[in-house]
Amino acid sequence: MRTLCSSTLLGEFFVIGFAGLVAMKDPHLSTAAVWTVSGVAMALCVLLCGMVTRPAGVALGWALQIALIASGAVLPTMYFLGAVFAGLWGASVHFGRKVDAAKARHAARAAEAGSAPADAA
Structure with missing residues (x-):
């Protein structure tokens, strides 16, 4: 489970980083806010790679998937990407x-x- 889940989380790490770059172009968002939220989410992805074998790790992974989908409120493309990664997370866990x-x-x-x-025949 560790390999599949960690691969999904590392993919999310990069998607969150790229989403942060796109979100910086929004004039209503401050750069500090974008990178604080993105940085925390990216750090959580890396930390969860080491925690996926624990029951709390899987639950936190699901919380991250929900947050990723919810980030679509700021960047609409994230609704789709969040749903894709939630599906990948579910498949990785299963x-x-x-x-x-x-x-x-x-x-x-x-x-x-x-x-x-050994048989002594």
């Missing part, structure tokens, strides 16, 4: 858990086969 379960089953079978006594 399939990542399946991969982790398959790896655990494989490791259990390998350990069982390695510790089973």
